[in-house]
Amino acid sequence: MQKKMVFLLVILLLPQLALAQVSISPGSDSNPVLTTNGKKVWPPVGPGCEQLVKCCEAGQKVESTSSLMCQMTVATSPVDCVQGLKTYKTYLSERKISAPVECGNH
Numbered sequence: 001m002q003k004k005m006v007f008l009l010v011i012l013l014l015p016q017l018a019l020a021q022v023s024i025s026p027g028s029d030s031n032p033v034l035t036t037n038g039k040k041v042w043p044p045v046g047p048g049c050e051q052l053v054k055c056c057e058a059g060q061k062v063e064s065t066s067s068l069m070c071q072m073t074v075a076t077s078p079v080d081c082v083q084g085l086k087t088y089k090t091y092l093s094e095r096k097i098s099a100p101v102e103c104g105n106h
Contacts (some may be wrong), residue, residue, distance in 0.1 A: 058100035
């Protein structure tokens with residue numbers, strides 16, 4: 001199921017990702033690290049990014065494999081954390097996981 005969700009998110013982000021060199025490598029804490037054009041995408045900086053980071057950190061405690069999903073939501077240029085938060089909450093919802101309170105209004 002998770003592979004299917006990641007695949008669907010990649011398709012949704014494909015127009016933005018197609019313009020960038022994207023790579024995924026293992027991180028030091030066993031979470032994958034996503035880079036675009038050689039730069040780490042996480043943690044993102046910009047409007048709404050602080051809430052997205054808090055949401056993803058809380059969500060990872062409930063759904064431990066969601067780290068890559070959080071990174072993929074902001075692997076666009078320019079970074080749009082407001083849309084990234086919506087995308088991440090949709091991902092959790094489709095997996096039948098309640099979004100943590102840190103994610104804001106349900």
